[in-house]
Amino acid sequence: MSKNNLILYSCILIFGLVAPFLFPAFKVQLSILCVLIVLATTWNIQGGEMGYNSFGNILFYGLGMYLCASVQVGMFFPLAEWTESGGEKTFVHTPAQFFQGMAVGLVVAAIVPTIIAGLIGYSILGLRGHYFAICTLGLGVAAGEISGGIEIIGAGQGFTTPPFPDVGSLEARGEFFYFLSFFTLILTFIAVRSIYSTRFKLILNAIRDNEDKAEAMGIETMKYKIIGWMISAFFCGLAGGIMGGLVGYIDSTDVAFDGREMGVFMVLMAILGGKGTLWGPIIGATIFHIFKEGFWTFFLGWQYVALGVLIVVIVIYFPEGIMGWLREKYPERFGEVVDEKDRKAQVELK
Amino acid sequence: MDFMVFQYPMITVQACLDGILLGILFALIAYGMALQWGVMNIINIAQGDLVILGGYIAYFMYLYGIHPAWGVIVAPVIMYFLGVLIYKLVINKVVDRDLFISILATFGISILFMQLMNFAFGADVVLANSDYGTTMLFNNNVVLPNSKLFSAFISILFAICLVIYMKKSKLGRAIRATAQNARAAKILGVDTEKVYAATFGINAALCGVAGALISITFTIHPYMGLPYTIRSFMIVIVAGLGNLPGVAMSGMGLGVFEEFADYILGTEFRIGSVFLLLVLILVYRRFKLSRKREYLK
Numbered sequence: 001m002s003k004n005n006l007i008l009y010s011c012i013l014i015f016g017l018v019a020p021f022l023f024p025a026f027k028v029q030l031s032i033l034c035v036l037i038v039l040a041t042t043w044n045i046q047g048g049e050m051g052y053n054s055f056g057n058i059l060f061y062g063l064g065m066y067l068c069a070s071v072q073v074g075m076f077f078p079l080a081e082w083t084e085s086g087g088e089k090t091f092v093h094t095p096a097q098f099f100q101g102m103a104v105g106l107v108v109a110a111i112v113p114t115i116i117a118g119l120i121g122y123s124i125l126g127l128r129g130h131y132f133a134i135c136t137l138g139l140g141v142a143a144g145e146i147s148g149g150i151e152i153i154g155a156g157q158g159f160t161t162p163p164f165p166d167v168g169s170l171e172a173r174g175e176f177f178y179f180l181s182f183f184t185l186i187l188t189f190i191a192v193r194s195i196y197s198t199r200f201k202l203i204l205n206a207i208r209d210n211e212d213k214a215e216a217m218g219i220e221t222m223k224y225k226i227i228g229w230m231i232s233a234f235f236c237g238l239a240g241g242i243m244g245g246l247v248g249y250i251d252s253t254d255v256a257f258d259g260r261e262m263g264v265f266m267v268l269m270a271i272l273g274g275k276g277t278l279w280g281p282i283i284g285a286t287i288f289h290i291f292k293e294g295f296w297t298f299f300l301g302w303q304y305v306a307l308g309v310l311i312v313v314i315v316i317y318f319p320e321g322i323m324g325w326l327r328e329k330y331p332e333r334f335g336e337v338v339d340e341k342d343r344k345a346q347v348e349l350k
Numbered sequence: 351m352d353f354m355v356f357q358y359p360m361i362t363v364q365a366c367l368d369g370i371l372l373g374i375l376f377a378l379i380a381y382g383m384a385l386q387w388g389v390m391n392i393i394n395i396a397q398g399d400l401v402i403l404g405g406y407i408a409y410f411m412y413l414y415g416i417h418p419a420w421g422v423i424v425a426p427v428i429m430y431f432l433g434v435l436i437y438k439l440v441i442n443k444v445v446d447r448d449l450f451i452s453i454l455a456t457f458g459i460s461i462l463f464m465q466l467m468n469f470a471f472g473a474d475v476v477l478a479n480s481d482y483g484t485t486m487l488f489n490n491n492v493v494l495p496n497s498k499l500f501s502a503f504i505s506i507l508f509a510i511c512l513v514i515y516m517k518k519s520k521l522g523r524a525i526r527a528t529a530q531n532a533r534a535a536k537i538l539g540v541d542t543e544k545v546y547a548a549t550f551g552i553n554a555a556l557c558g559v560a561g562a563l564i565s566i567t568f569t570i571h572p573y574m575g576l577p578y579t580i581r582s583f584m585i586v587i588v589a590g591l592g593n594l595p596g597v598a599m600s601g602m603g604l605g606v607f608e609e610f611a612d613y614i615l616g617t618e619f620r621i622g623s624v625f626l627l628l629v630l631i632l633v634y635r636r637f638k639l640s641r642k643r644e645y646l647k
Contacts, residue, residue, distance in 0.1 A: 053450045124629075126636040130393055130449040131646045134583055138628040141576065145622030260461060267454065301469075308462025315455045316443045 013186075020178045027174035031246055033289045034181035035239045038188045039262070040269035040281035042235040045192065046228045047267065048275030049201060051208030052125065056136025058263035059143050060117060060233040062256035064109035064240030066153055069161040069250055071108045072101035083154040095165040102245065109241030110234050117233035121226035128211070137259065144257030158251040161244050177246045184242060188235050189282075195231070196278055204228055208276075260304075264311065265292075272314050274323025283322055360491040365609040371498040373605025375560055375567075377598045378505040379578055380585035381512070382556035388591045389529040389549045390445050392452035396436075397582055398575030399463040400554050404429050404561025405570035406471050409478045412565075418478035421562035422504055426555035433554025437547045445546060460575060467572035477569045501563035508559050512552070513594065525549055529592075577621050584628045587635070587646075 020027045039061065046052045073082045077091040093101065120139075127135050153159050164173040195201060203224045206214040215221050240256070250256050257263075265288070273284020295306045318325070327334050383397055407428055408421025440459060444452045482496035516522035527535040528545045536542050564570060585604060589596030604627075611623040632646070639645055 123633040123636065126640055126645065127632055128645050130453055131587075131632055131636075133450055133453055134393070134580075135629055135632045138580060138625040138632075141580075142622050142625035142629065145625065146619065149616070149618040149622070260464075264457060264461070271454075302465075304461055304465035305469075308458045308460075308465065311458025311461065312440055312455050315451055315458065316440065319447070319451060 016182050016186075020175055024171065024174075027171075027178050028246065029289075029293065031174075031178045031181040032243075033286065034178075034185040035243050035246075036265065036269060036289055037282050037285040038181075038185055038235055038239045039266040040273070040285040041188055041192055042232040042239075043266040044270045044275060044277075044281045045195070045204070045232050046225075047270055048277070048280070049196075049204040049208060050225060050228050051211075052225065052229075053133045053267070054136040054229075054232075055133055055259065055263055055267065056124075056139040057232055057236050057266060058140040058257055058259050059136075060113035060236035061240035061243070061262060062140075062143060062147070062252075062258075063113045063116065064237030065244035065250055065256045066147065066159070067112055067237070068102070068105035068109035068241030069159060069244045070153060071105035072098070072162050072245075075101050075104060080152050083152065083159055093162045093165055095167050098162055098165045101162065106238060106241045110238040113233040113237035113240075114230045117230045118226060121229050122222065125222065125225045125229060137263075140257055140259045140263055144253040144259065147257065148252035154250070154252075158249055158255075161248050161250060163248065177242065181239075181242050181246070184235075184238055191231070191235075193278060200224065200227075205276075264307075268311060268314060270321075272318065272321055274321030274325075274327075277321075277323040280321055280323040287322075360488060361613065363488065364492045365613055366606055367492065367494060368498070369606030369609035370602045371494075371502045371605070372568075372608065373602030374502045374505045374598070375563055375601075376578075376581050376585060376604055377601025378509060378556060379560045380582035380589075380597050380601055381509060381594070382553035382560075383579075383582040384586045384589075384591055384597060385525075385556075386549055386553045387586060389525055390441070390546050391449065392441065392445060393449060393456070393583065394553070395453055395456040395579050396460040396463060396575070397553075397557060398578030398580075399460050399467070400429060400433070400557035400575075401561040401564065401578045402467060402570050402572065402575045403432075403463065404558030405478075405565035406467065406561075407558065408562035408565045409471075409476055409570065412478035418480055418562070418566050419500070421478070421565070422559055425558035425562040427558075429558030429561075430551040430555040433551040434547050436554070437550040441550055442543070442546065460579075464572055464575060471572065473572060475569045475571045476565075478565045480566045495567065497567045501567045504563060505560070508556070509598075512556070521545070521548055577624055580625060580628055584624075584631060588631060 019030055023030070039057070043054070043057055047054060070079060072093075073079055073091075076093065076097050082091060124132070124135060124139070147153065164176070203214070203219055203221075206217070206219060207221050207225060211221055244250055244256075247255055269285040269288045270281045271284070272288055273282065274280030291310070292303075292307075296303050299306055320328070379397065379401055383394065386392060386394055404421075404425040407425040408418045411421050411424065412418040436459065440455055441452075444455050480497045480500070482500060485494045485496055485499065486492070487494060516526060524535070524540045524545050525548065527538070527540055528542050528549075532542050535545075561570070581604060585597055585600045588600040588603075604624075607627065608620060608624060612620050615623060635646055
């Protein structure tokens with residue numbers, strides 16, 4: 001790690017730690033931003049680095065959300081009665097119960113989607129290109145439709161997650177969720193960064209560039225594809241669990257398995273920032289979140305129209321994203337040596 | 351779970367007939383999907399939203415006192431021009447690109463349309479009442495609304511007309527030539543840009559017809575588009591590109607499957623079962639092909 005990097009990282013870390021006290025009004029927004037960055041970064045593992053464009057990571061996100069909340073409730077109270085009574089009125093979590101439940105719930109929310117990704121990975125990841133994209137889209141929507149028919153987790157009317165217990169301070173809820181999501185973000189960043197510095201990343205890139213050749217070179221592509229997807233699923237589940245507690249209410253198609261919003265957002269953020277780079281999804285998610293909040297506030301009601309237009313514009317005009325654009329503009333910064341002759345020849349070819 | 355459907359044969363007959371009549375409509379939409387996929391190599395996620403838009407055209411004619419069946423003629427005309435417009439604005443920029451780009455771009459169009467329809471027409475489930483009455487079969491045990499028979503008849507009529515048009519007309523030949531080899535067609539003087547625009551327009555027009563028929567027979571709702579896209583995608587991958595009898599057969603098969611899923615699992619799992627079936631079909635085909643070390647292309 002070079003000296004510049006160290007300074008950058010410590011600046012971000014310090015900013016992250018003091019942000020909720022500097023901008024107390026934006027705590028929830030900052031927590032959502034952390035979750036979005038986690039989602040975009042982990043989407044990028046298989047979407048950007050591996051070349052498997054998935055619309056289905058929302059499956060793990062939603063699963064994590066339901067699992068975390070169900071465990072948190074189910075550890076102390078009967079789950080069926082909780083959902084029937086609309087939750088908070090009949091049963092009250094003590095602070096100790098709440099935090100214990102949250103901790104166990106988050107572990108379950110991270111582990112179970114990982115196992116599921118491993119189990120279905122062999123079947124689903126055998127599909128390539130757009131078949132994979134459509135298949136995962138189908139998985140996400142099917143999960144939403146099916147969970148909307150299951151009574152014990154609230155079916156169509158939704159599931160209220162346990163409200164934050166009274167610990168004496170009004171600010172406690174926001175700060176708790178902010179630090180939870182911020183540490184998840186740090187965990188994700190460290191994990192992804194260390195993955196990207198190993199041979200594993202090169203294998204993923206080989207799969208993206210030419211899977212058949214990678215296989216011919218003796219790489220067990222299926223194994224690495226499944227591992228890549230499982231890493232995504234782990235962090236998506238964790239992010240989902242946190243988001244469930246943050247939002248406080250889980251609906252099958254509008255919050256948990258929301259392919260129309262979160263499922264597209266994570267793809268879009270990664271593409272906006274630049275697929276296949278470490279910093280791309282982070283920058284993309286930050287810009288996207290600021291834009292989105294602007295749209296959501298000023299164009300109330302028109303946000304989906306704006307979102308649709310935004311998707312089309314980004315996809316058509318910025319398919320390489322911000323990092324891709326920077327790379328084209330300043331290749332030297334990215335450690336690429338550009339031969340002047342070669343560049344001229346390419347321009348002439350165009 | 352409810353297995354009453356197997357204990358009373360008449361319910362089985364009812365479900366099969368309903369499914370087949372519904373499946374013919376699916377096949378019409380899937381035909382448009384296969385056309386644009388084959389010619390332009392794009393997958394249009396907004397297909398279902400074009401269908402719903404066509405349905406709203408018929409519904410509005412019904413609201414203004416015109417018989418909604420006329421929508422079958424009006425909707426495709428409007429939708430053709432809308433399709434060409436969408437092509438000029440968006441699709442022509444993604445035609446040569448990676449398929450994923452086209453999926454994502456049309457996903458954006460789909461979200462846009464969904465929301466615009468929600469604003470313009472409201473979030474209610476509506477249907478255009480055609481007053482066609484019903485036909486009773488088998489001692490009044492099987493009830494068939496005439497509107498379903500009408501819609502199946504019109505769908506088949508449009509499909510036949512389109513097949514003949516593709517075989518005989520100049521534009522049809524140009525479309526088929528472009529599908530075979532766009533570059534060669536260009537060299538031989540086919541204006542591929544125009545062909546692409548026309549293909550997308552024809553696809554949108556087919557969606558318009560199907561939508562108008564759906565608004566007469568079933569119900570429409572701004573957010574109902576995506577299941578139609580998935581159904582048509584599924585039909586196309588089961589039948590294969592350019593296999594017309596296959597599209598018709600798998601469309602009807604899907605219709606029957608859905609009716610049975612509706613009876614057995616309950617209506618709330620109907621859409622979910624369609625999406626699960628898509629996943630199962632893709633996984634089945636993947637395992638079948640991987641024995642020969644191939645994959646779906």
